[in-house]
Amino acid sequence: MSPAGFGAIGAAGPIFFFCAWIVMMFAGVLHDEVGITPFGYVDAMKVTIALWLAVAPLVGTAASARKEKKK
Numbered sequence: 001m002s003p004a005g006f007g008a009i010g011a012a013g014p015i016f017f018f019c020a021w022i023v024m025m026f027a028g029v030l031h032d033e034v035g036i037t038p039f040g041y042v043d044a045m046k047v048t049i050a051l052w053l054a055v056a057p058l059v060g061t062a063a064s065a066r067k068e069k070k071k
Contacts, residue, residue: 020048 024044031038039047 016048016052017045019052020045023047023051 020041021044024039024041027034027036027044027047028038
C-alpha cells in the first residue's frame with residue numbers, strides 16, 4: 001500500500017458521515033417522487049454503508065483491471 005493509501009483510510013470516516021447526511025437530505029427532498037418515507041440520520045447511515053459495501057468491490061475490480069491494462 002502506498003503512503004497515500006493511509007491518508008485515504010483516514011479520510012473515509014468523515015466522508016462516510018457526510019455521504020450519510022447527503023442521503024438523508026435527498027431522501028427528505030425526493031420522498032414524494034420516489035415513493036419512500038423520509039428517514040433519519042441513523043437509517044441514512046445504514047443505507048450508506050450498504051451502498052459502500054456494494055460499490056467497493058466494483059471499484060476495486062475496475063481499478064485492478066485498469067492497472068493491469070496499463071502494464
